[in-house]
Amino acid sequence: xxxxxxxxxxxxxxxxxxxxxxxxxxxxxxxxxxxxxxxxxxxxxxxxxxxxxxxxxxxxxxxxxxxxxxxxxxxxxxxxxxxxxxxxxxxxxxxxxxxxxxxxxxxxxxxxxxxxxxxxxxxxxxxxxxxxxxxxxxxxxxxxxxxxxxxxxxxxxxxxxxxxxxxxxxxxxxxxxxxxxxxxxxxxxxxxxxxxxxxxxxxxxxxxxxxxxxxxxxxxxxxxxxxxxxxxxxxxxxxxxxxxxxxxxxxxxxxxxxxxxxxxxxxxxxxxxxxxxxxxxxxxxxxxxxxxxxxx
Amino acid sequence: xxxxxxxxxxxxxxxxxxxxxxxxxxxxxxxxxxxxxxxxxxxxxxxxxxxxxxxxxxxxxxxxxxxxxxxxxxxxxxxxxxxxxxxxxxxxxxxxxxxxxxxxxxxxxxxxxxxxxxxxxxxxxxxxxxxxxxxxxxxxxxxxxxxxxxxxxxxxxxxxxxxxxxxxxxxxxxxxxxxxxxxxxxxxxxxxxxxxxxxxxxxxxxxxxxxxxxxxxxxxxxxxxxxxxxxxxxxxxxxxxxxxxxxxxxxxxxxxxxxxxxxxxxxxxxxxxxxxxxxxxxxxxxxxxxxxxxxxxxxxxxxxxxxxxxxxxxxxxxxxxxxxxxxxxxxxxxxx
Numbered sequence: 001x002x003x004x005x006x007x008x009x010x011x012x013x014x015x016x017x018x019x020x021x022x023x024x025x026x027x028x029x030x031x032x033x034x035x036x037x038x039x040x041x042x043x044x045x046x047x048x049x050x051x052x053x054x055x056x057x058x059x060x061x062x063x064x065x066x067x068x069x070x071x072x073x074x075x076x077x078x079x080x081x082x083x084x085x086x087x088x089x090x091x092x093x094x095x096x097x098x099x100x101x102x103x104x105x106x107x108x109x110x111x112x113x114x115x116x117x118x119x120x121x122x123x124x125x126x127x128x129x130x131x132x133x134x135x136x137x138x139x140x141x142x143x144x145x146x147x148x149x150x151x152x153x154x155x156x157x158x159x160x161x162x163x164x165x166x167x168x169x170x171x172x173x174x175x176x177x178x179x180x181x182x183x184x185x186x187x188x189x190x191x192x193x194x195x196x197x198x199x200x201x202x203x204x205x206x207x208x209x210x211x212x213x214x215x216x217x218x219x220x221x222x223x224x225x226x227x228x229x230x231x232x233x234x235x236x237x238x239x240x241x242x243x244x245x246x247x248x249x250x251x252x253x254x255x256x257x258x259x260x261x262x263x264x265x266x267x268x269x270x271x272x273x274x275x276x277x278x279x280x281x282x283x284x285x286x287x288x289x290x291x292x293x294x295x296x
Numbered sequence: 297x298x299x300x301x302x303x304x305x306x307x308x309x310x311x312x313x314x315x316x317x318x319x320x321x322x323x324x325x326x327x328x329x330x331x332x333x334x335x336x337x338x339x340x341x342x343x344x345x346x347x348x349x350x351x352x353x354x355x356x357x358x359x360x361x362x363x364x365x366x367x368x369x370x371x372x373x374x375x376x377x378x379x380x381x382x383x384x385x386x387x388x389x390x391x392x393x394x395x396x397x398x399x400x401x402x403x404x405x406x407x408x409x410x411x412x413x414x415x416x417x418x419x420x421x422x423x424x425x426x427x428x429x430x431x432x433x434x435x436x437x438x439x440x441x442x443x444x445x446x447x448x449x450x451x452x453x454x455x456x457x458x459x460x461x462x463x464x465x466x467x468x469x470x471x472x473x474x475x476x477x478x479x480x481x482x483x484x485x486x487x488x489x490x491x492x493x494x495x496x497x498x499x500x501x502x503x504x505x506x507x508x509x510x511x512x513x514x515x516x517x518x519x520x521x522x523x524x525x526x527x528x529x530x531x532x533x534x535x536x537x538x539x540x541x542x543x544x545x546x547x548x549x550x551x552x553x554x555x556x557x558x559x560x561x562x563x564x565x566x567x568x569x570x571x572x573x574x575x576x577x578x579x580x581x582x583x584x585x586x587x588x589x590x591x592x593x594x595x596x597x598x599x600x601x602x603x604x605x606x607x608x609x610x611x612x613x614x615x616x617x618x619x620x621x622x623x624x625x626x627x628x629x630x631x632x
Contacts, residue, residue, distance in 0.1 A: 007503060011496045109335065116335045120541045123525060204492050205522045207541075209337075211489040211515045249496040252483050253504070261456065265486035 016242030021196030022220035029189035037093030040217025041100025042193035048104035050198025071194020165286030330388030346558030369394035428579035430466025434617035437470020454513035463512035494519030537588035
């Protein structure tokens with residue numbers, strides 16, 4: 001019994017950590033009014049750069065840092081297009097998604113003799129487990145939630161960031177630099193998504209392949225909305241999704257319970273959909289979310 | 297001026313026509329990959345290695361079109377149709393519908409498809425190629441049965457489809473053959489991509505006492521192999537030699553030699569033999585499936601010798617590994 005609970009808990013954390021990273025990225029960006037649909041592409045690029053760097057230099061921490069920077073690089077494009085050029089944020093995000101996966105595969109082929117998969121990283125070069133056999137990235141993700149919460153609600157910066165997302169004109173009128181804050185938020189968002197990708201490619205498994213990031217970015221996006229654009233909320237949403245996946249695996253592995261695995265595997269998505277339908281009565285989206293701001 | 301342009305166009309058109317009819321002197325064979333591409337470390341790559349061998353050893357032109365998503369199959373086939381190919385290969389069962397449609401619309405074009413059988417309804421211009429994965433899986437199961445110390449092994453499947461069943465029941469039968477009282481845990485991930493799920497499923501199996509895990513689950517298998525690598529338990533790879541993914545723990549792999557099949561059928565085709573309208577089965581006997589060459593690294597000499605005897609029996613058809621749940625249950629009912 002205790003073993004089962006421990007298994008479900010640890011699987012939940014393993015599954016959720018990448019989602020939490022990306023969801024926090026989404027929270028940061030969207031609180032300042034920039035929709036970031038490109039999380040998926042940023043995760044994919046981060047996953048690739050993380051695995052490639054770790055495999056080439058042998059140090060997972062350098063790999064993790066590089067993954068964050070990779071996500072940040074793509075985010076810079078998104079920021080430039082959607083803040084500076086006032087382009088449609090959704091369109092720019094979709095472009096980032098194509099770019100992230102495409103660029104990863106392209107760079108992978110150049111670096112690793114045409115292979116679309118990075119060489120597997122040996123055990124001693126992976127992100128190490130910290131407590132209870134969980135990877136350091138899991139604790140890093142939880143720490144990031146805590147830090148973001150403090151930042152948004154307990155520091156002098158928080159209200160400024162949120163003001164930019166609610167009413168950029170009013171914020172500008174009291175001397176807040178809207179462009180600067182939005183840029184910072186989108187870059188931070190890319191950094192987080194990159195870490196999320198790497199937490200899959202150098203912790204959960206030990207290599208990148210093009211199908212490694214298959215929808216996690218979009219689930220993280222759902223977690224942002226479901227968590228009402230708050231870091232804690234997004235974390236709980238990601239944990240819920242992870243927990244339902246863990247439950248699916250757990251139930252599927254019990255010989256005593258016979259449920260079709262096809263039906264079971266629908267559960268996490270069905271659950272997310274149902275909760276979104278029933279819970280999201282009052283939307284808490286930042287008012288200026290998705291609207292580009294142009295100085296007069 | 298206008299006349300000149302029309303004249304040039306007409307000339308180009310004629311030129312195109314003549315090259316099209318002169319193509320039998322200069323044969324060309326191409327393939328369309330399924331989602332994955334020619335460097336997927338899996339069967340698409342193996343297929344391309346086979347075609348590359350065709351080019352190098354038989355001196356014909358070869359080419360490929362990569363599919364990035366399921367929706368690309370039709371347009372990739374169109375591209376090859378326009379490219380004067382004498383034989384078009386579709387790689388993977390996912391392409392079955394597209395190949396069938398294209399074959400019916402272009403009855404003069406010849407096709408072959410990997411991993412799919414249209415059975416009695418195979419169009420006369422299509423050859424289906426199936427692999428008797430159960431034969432290699434049986435050998436892998438035998439190794440698992442002999443090497444498991446806890447007498448419990450696991451199987452992780454991608455999706456519950458006939459192709460995966462041949463791996464599953466072949467493996468189970470091989471395991472039971474070696475270790476009649478052993479226990480086997482089976483679970484499907486319902487995905488070929490979710491590596492985290494593969495890892496979670498395998499971790500649970502290892503917690504339940506399993507010490508050898510076999511997977512037939514594509515990229516989900518990355519997670520399976522990873523979980524075994526971390527817990528220092530044995531894993532068995534699939535399709536290609538996956539020992540490189542965890543050199544100390546992947547004891548063997550049930551390989552599908554797509555390259556051999558593509559080479560042999562293409563070679564026959566060039567010699568004028570084309571078994572259109574039928575399905576060709578590739579097994580141990582003709583090098584279509586086998587265990588990975590790295591097997592001898594981690595599997596003891598004694599077991600390798602026993603395997604040789606079993607391999608012989610399978611080749612002589614005195615032992616027929618089951619590919620379906622039905623065949624599996626009849627095989628083990630008869631034994632009782």
